[in-house]
Amino acid sequence: MIKVYGVHGSPFVRKVYIMLGLKGISFEMVQQRPFANDPEYKMINPLGKVPTLVDGELTLCDSKVICRYIENAYPEPRLYPEDPAERAKADWLEEFSGTSVTELATGIFFQRFMRPRVFKQEPDEKFISEIITNRLPPLLAYLEGHIPQEGFVFGDFTMTDLAIVSPFINASYAGYEVDPESWPRLAGLINRVKANPEVAAVLAEEARMFGAR
Amino acid sequence: MIKVYGVHGSPFVRKVYIMLGLKGISFEMVQQRPFANDPEYKMINPLGKVPTLVDGELTLCDSKVICRYIENAYPEPRLYPEDPAERAKADWLEEFSGTSVTELATGIFFQRFMRPRVFKQEPDEKFISEIITNRLPPLLAYLEGHIPQEGFVFGDFTMTDLAIVSPFINASYAGYEVDPESWPRLAGLINRVKANPEVAAVLAEEARMFGAR
Structure with a gap:
């Protein structure tokens, strides 16, 4: 297994x-x-x-x-696009989300959520403010340009949608939500991904674990 | 084009x-x-x-x-393995080489090659020594375990071999060579990859550019 x-x-x-x-x-x-x-x-x-x-x-x-x-x-059901150009776009968006975006989103998560709970230290609010005000917005704007108004990046739900949304789930544990006025497509995608039953089931497990600390 | x-x-x-x-x-x-x-x-x-x-x-x-x-x-000639398990191993070795290994190898390159030439500053030899003595050896040992004594990682030359070797080309510009006594397979792979005519042609262009500074 x-x-x-x-x-x-x-x-x-x-x-x-x-x-x-x-x-x-x-x-x-x-x-x-x-x-x-x-x-x-x-x-x-x-x-x-x-x-x-x-x-x-x-x-x-x-x-x-x-x-x-x-x-x-384990090809079925398909969770990535198969066309070479779409597949490459999926690879790039997953790379971008998993490196630069995750670094900033988990920076907020670490400072505001993990640091007080695990290390009994105050968050570094100056560092958080630099992320939220200066470093994250250009990356959010770039993502916004790759997300449709409705549905998912490649039509049906794929791992690309989850890869984009996953770091923001951690940021949301620390009280940071993507502003739907400034980045409506990204904010909408986050809600649509969270509504997927399999995503919701894993998030319920996370909530149980964090609640039990 | x-x-x-x-x-x-x-x-x-x-x-x-x-x-x-x-x-x-x-x-x-x-x-x-x-x-x-x-x-x-x-x-x-x-x-x-x-x-x-x-x-x-x-x-x-x-x-x-x-x-x-x-x-x-542009599938021909094939430069990655096609079997899902080998393909995944290729992806992982390229990821590992392109992140952690490159960070350390280009750290040496930046300090000893770029810093004196471009920024007219002395290299930070303490930082370089920490990389060479402590941080790089476990990664070299890991790579050594994935490289055959002869030939290439997947038999014929693939992009995986080039991905493993590429950061060490930069380190070699800064005078760092992988010790063939400690890591004979990696040192051998570096030589075999450099001997590929297309690799050699691009390295000749690099030498011309660096020589012309």
Whole structure:
């Protein structure tokens, strides 16, 4: 059986849990915190990040790589576009969302949510304000240009929609919501993705976990 | 005609130039320095990085995404494996090499090569020593475990080999060579990749450019 190392609440692990659910693939969740400096885990994931997927002989790190593998090895139902140009656009939007956008969105999440709860420290509000006021808006504007007014980026729901929305779920735990006046398409997409039953089920698990702290 | 925005010497742009050469695809090189804070360029690449590929209506950023698109849109000759598990392994090794390994290798390159030449500053030797002594060795050991004694990662030469080697070409400009006693497979792969005629041709262009400064 496929094993996924990770924890609920990571914007990257979330994508893999939801994708496996949407494909109807059973898997074992192995609890693994990121950056735990665990030498045994670093044998399978040299950076100590999450998620890691193990499928038989194959060990894969990085959620983009894992999700693309799941799509290729377990094609139905399709969760990425197949046309080479659309597929490349999907790859780029997932890369952009998983690096620069996630860095900023999880910066807010870390400062306002994790830091007080886990480290018993005050958030660095100057740093948060720099993200919200200066660094995030150009990236939101870029995403806005790739999102339709209704529906999803490639018509039906795909992993691209989830990849775009996932970092904002973490930011929302820290009280940051994308302003629907300034970025109506992105704000609408976030709501549509959250309404997907499989997404909603995983978010309910996250809520249970965070509530139980 | 395909346009590639970038400059010789970038470990990422290098991959795209070489791949297009290997596929026999003509393209226009548009000179673009990374992080130039050029508002016009940021319209097509929101992070201001290089390379960007423009193919008709399609604009793509990120070398992994670009190289995967070239492979899918222009399949011959094959430069990535096709089996889903091998393909995923290729994706992961390209991701790992293009992020963590490149960050460290270009750290050496920036400090010892770019900083004195471009910024007329001394390199930070303490930072370089931390990279070479502590941070790089575990990543080199991980790569070593994925490289065969002879030939290439998937038998014949693929983009995975070039993705692994490209950051070390930059490090070698700064006088850092992977120690063949400690990591003989990686050191051997670097030599075999550099001997590929298309790779050698692009490296000759880089040498001309750096020599002309």
